[in-house]
Amino acid sequence: MPRSKELSEQMRAQSRERIIRAARQLFAERGYFKCKVSDIAQRAEMSQGNVYWYFRSKEELLQAVLAQGFQALEQMTQEVAEAEGGGLEKLNDLLTRTWSLYDEQGDFNRILMSLMAHGGPGFMLELGFDMSDLGRRYHTNLIRVFAQARSEGLVTDVDPNMLVMLYFSLFNGLMITYAQDWQTLPADVLQQAALRMLGVSAT
Structure with missing residues (x-):
């Protein structure tokens, strides 16, 4: 696997994990039903669109x-x-x-x-x-x-x-x-x- 592709996949995996970690924290703090995807994006320090690139919905993230x-x-x-x-x-x-x-x-x-x-x-x-x-x-x-x-x-x-x-x-x-x-x-x-x-x- 070319190094550039390997690094790209690693970065995607890290971004995905960052989103999951942010969601886990917020779901625990506020409750799943009181959280919005925009809240998760803010906690993960990325755009809301980027979150949707990895997860189609809040339910999929849960x-x-x-x-x-x-x-x-x-x-x-x-x-x-x-x-x-x-x-x-x-x-x-x-x-x-x-x-x-x-x-x-x-x-x-x-x-x-x-x-x-x-x-x-x-x-x-x-x-x-x-x-x-x-x-x-x-x-x-x-x-x-x-x-x-x-x-x-x-x-x-x-x-x-x-x-x-x-x-x-x-x-x-x-x-x-x-x-x-x-x-x-x-x-x-x-x-x-x-x-x-x-x-x-x-x-």
């Missing part, structure tokens, strides 16, 4: 924001599930990476909660995201982690399905109930508390 967030979560759970190592090592890795991902994706999580409150799974399906299917994929990945931990006697002796539900409830509950405060919690303290909730007696 879909790109959501796709990035869902992909990051699925990739994280899959990598932890497929990693080599013992159950305790995987649990610690899962907790560390989940906390880091939720912290990095604070804007995405706020957008998702707002959209779910607005229209629930039906609205998400209209946008092209089957929440049941997405949940099953994350769930399947994490069942492997908790099943291994259970087989090694590390966690409480209950169905791994229940452990996965408890695990996600912990993090999602923190975000919903303590929306303004959860990111101030010390990560190491939360990690130890989560392990104990799961019945892990040694770390």
Whole structure:
């Protein structure tokens, strides 16, 4: 590939990502329905026409924001599930990476909660995201982690399905109930508390 073409594609990718980042920030700050494409263009420091060159509509831009967030979560759970190592090592890795991902994706999580409150799974399906299917994929990945931990006697002796539900409830509950405060919690303290909730007696 000629260098000029490579640089051009790189610049387009950077511009597209800048638009997505600006949209993600504004959707989280103001809510999707209160944002205009002109607001996003201003935040991205480019013309409104340039935004439309990359995305045909505000809805298409929202879909790109959501796709990035869902992909990051699925990739994280899959990598932890497929990693080599013992159950305790995987649990610690899962907790560390989940906390880091939720912290990095604070804007995405706020957008998702707002959209779910607005229209629930039906609205998400209209946008092209089957929440049941997405949940099953994350769930399947994490069942492997908790099943291994259970087989090694590390966690409480209950169905791994229940452990996965408890695990996600912990993090999602923190975000919903303590929306303004959860990111101030010390990560190491939360990690130890989560392990104990799961019945892990040694770390």
